[in-house]
Amino acid sequence: MQGSLSVEAALSLSLFLFFCFCLIMPMKMLDRQRQIQAVMESVGEELSQYAYVEYCFRSAEEGGAEVDVGRAEDTATSVLAAAYASARILGEINREWVEAVSFEGTDIGEDEMVHIVMRYRMRLPFSVLGVSSIPVEQVCSRRMWNGADGGRFGDGDRDGNGEEDEIVYIGKNSTRYHRLRTCHYLYNDLKAVDLGAVGELRNEAGGRYSSCGTCGGGSGGTGSGGAGSGSMGSSGTVYVMPYGSSYHVSKSCRSIIAYVQAVPLTQVEYLGECSYCRGK
Structure with missing residues (x-):
């Protein structure tokens, strides 16, 4: 009886260890x-950085004139870059894990992107x-660091159709885009007035001016007494x-400083156009 239990215990333990190994195997893979993937991302980042060096060569200037080196070498450059990527990746991973490795589909430079595609068969611990x-x-995909606004080859700010x-x-924190740099939402059209006359002034909407909560606006109301305050x-x-x-x-009050940035329309079209600019 005891011998039978020993055999059953041995079989149970063996099966238990086998199933534990089967559960651990996917996590190991x-x-x-x-x-x-970490190695691929590292190589992809390196290639995307090298693209800026290529851009500098293409846009090199001699005597104030841009040098056109042409694009005939693009294919050769892409092939060499793909070969470099495959060699770097295979040199940094454990080759015992993989077999039948292929980098077919890898493309360096298409659409200003680095695409590294690695297909292989991962070996199982046992059959x-x-x-x-x-x-x-x-797959690893990264945008090249080309250092150009809208194109590597002098295309400027263009949309997907090649148009300007x-x-x-x-x-800052804008909810609308503006076609006019002088839109009153962006442009601080400041007017210097005497503190004593503020109470008589009205803005374009017919409202009164109140003291600024940031710089204080004199902190003395709209009377002339504020003229003698220390902050005024x-x-x-x-x-x-x-x-x-x-x-x-103050003219530099942080509540009226406009953080204006010029951007292509296609990047912010989703915000919608400013109603004031549209009416101009």
């Missing part, structure tokens, strides 16, 4: 894929029903804007 390896495909892309303007100085001058609602002590 995923970790191998992760390591291979399962006659299967000793499984097919795997991993309109330049518009956005502010001896001039008693404040600044207002036609479409503003507050008066300011």
Whole structure:
């Protein structure tokens, strides 16, 4: 009886260890894929950085004239870059994990992108029903660091059809794009006025000007008494804007500083156009 239990215990332990190994095996294979992907990403980043060197050669200037080196060498460059990528990747991974490796589909330079495609068969620790390896495909895609605005070959800011892309303007945390740089939402049309006259002024909407909550606006209301306050100085001058609602002590008050950035329309078209600019 005891011998029978010993045999059963031995079989149970063996099966338990086998199933544990089967559960661990996929995690081990995923970790191998992760390591291979990390190497591919490192090589892809390196190639994308080297693209800037190529761009510098293409846009080199001699005597103020741009040198056109042509694009006939693009294919050869792409092939050499793909060969370099495959050699680097295979040199840094454990070759015992993989077999039947192929980099077919790898392309360097198409659409200013680095595409590294690696197909291989990952070896299993042991054969399962006659299967000793499984097919795997991993891809790394990165945009080249070309250092150009909108194109590597002097295309400028163009949309997908090769046409000039309109330049518009956005502010910090902007919810609309502006066609006019002088739009009152972006342009600080400041007007210097005497503090004592602020109470009589109205903005374009007919509203009164109140004290700025950031710079204080004199902190003394709209009366002339604010002219003598320490924050106002001896001039008693404040600044207002036609479409503003507050008066300011300083021209550089952070509440009125516009962080304006010029961008292609295609990048911010989803924001919608400013109604003020549309009416102009």
